[in-house]
Amino acid sequence: MSKACLKSRSEFLRVRDLRHHVRRWGDADGAKLVLLHGWLDVSASFQELVAALIGGQTQSWQVLAPDLRGFGYTEWPQEGYWFQDYLGDLDGLLDHYVPNEPVVLVGHSMGAQIASLYAGLRPERVSRLILLDPPALPDMAPERAPKRYRSWLDHLRAPPSPNTYGSYDDLAQRIRYQHAKLGPEQAQFIAHCWGRIDGDGTVSLRADPRHWQRGPALYRSAESEAIWREIIAPTLFLDGEHSKIGDAVSAGERARRRACFRNRREVVVPDAGHMLHFDAPLATAAAITAFLNR
Numbered sequence: 001m002s003k004a005c006l007k008s009r010s011e012f013l014r015v016r017d018l019r020h021h022v023r024r025w026g027d028a029d030g031a032k033l034v035l036l037h038g039w040l041d042v043s044a045s046f047q048e049l050v051a052a053l054i055g056g057q058t059q060s061w062q063v064l065a066p067d068l069r070g071f072g073y074t075e076w077p078q079e080g081y082w083f084q085d086y087l088g089d090l091d092g093l094l095d096h097y098v099p100n101e102p103v104v105l106v107g108h109s110m111g112a113q114i115a116s117l118y119a120g121l122r123p124e125r126v127s128r129l130i131l132l133d134p135p136a137l138p139d140m141a142p143e144r145a146p147k148r149y150r151s152w153l154d155h156l157r158a159p160p161s162p163n164t165y166g167s168y169d170d171l172a173q174r175i176r177y178q179h180a181k182l183g184p185e186q187a188q189f190i191a192h193c194w195g196r197i198d199g200d201g202t203v204s205l206r207a208d209p210r211h212w213q214r215g216p217a218l219y220r221s222a223e224s225e226a227i228w229r230e231i232i233a234p235t236l237f238l239d240g241e242h243s244k245i246g247d248a249v250s251a252g253e254r255a256r257r258r259a260c261f262r263n264r265r266e267v268v269v270p271d272a273g274h275m276l277h278f279d280a281p282l283a284t285a286a287a288i289t290a291f292l293n294r
Helices: 043-055 083-097 110-121 142-157 168-178 184-194 221-228 251-258 281-292
Strands: 009-015 018-026 031-036 061-066 103-108 126-132 195-197 203-205 235-240 264-269
Touching: 009 083, 018 043, 018 083, 031 043, 031 083, 031 110, 043 061, 043 184, 043 281, 061 083, 083 110, 103 110, 110 126, 110 221, 126 281, 168 184, 168 203, 184 195, 221 251, 235 281, 264 281
Parallel strands: 031 061, 031 103, 103 126, 126 235, 235 264
Antiparallel strands: 009 018, 018 061, 195 203
């Protein structure tokens, strides 16, 4: 990880009765770019991508990256997690930071799902939409509902325990096992972004263990597609060459869904997996910059 990376600033604010942490980089008076992380990730891990992105722009930018509810330094809600709440949180954050102008909205993985739906629900709030390796979820048959609801009830009785590691070195080793392209210094950086020291000296993730609980809802692509057709912002899909995140549906189904985005470009980042900001931050930043400068 580069020692010369641009430094971020942290802020805390209450949105929808929850204390949220927002990380800010760049010029406070610059154009706003909002960056949403994926599942189990945090805003801090975008550091190298943001440094390259801001350095490659001809105009001044401010990047705003919240820790989503239950991740990083943002509070854990007592009532559990419903995907729609991320949309409500984003609406509140934008009302606070940029109430009177559209923003560039960038999301990775789960953050891309949030960003794409928000851009359809509040099309006037998004000037450009950039989706970093968004997942393609398969439709769920109604017949799966009884089993899924029972599983959800069972998990409410026995919430999952946090994953713990003996040290940051142990967590970094686990991260490198999952993300082989990371070097030792990068893995240590990510470990300190993701982890925290507990009272007994062990390290656990800064993520609510309840994120591992399955909710009762079934995924229905048709609902998302109806929202995506409302998007007016030019959209960039950035896919990792070696990512498997979209393999849950066929190539034809994936193309059919993306056709809902009326003004889109698709770019593949070479030699990168799902975690584009880990594997190829410079190439990812260059692709985003080219899209924004069009």
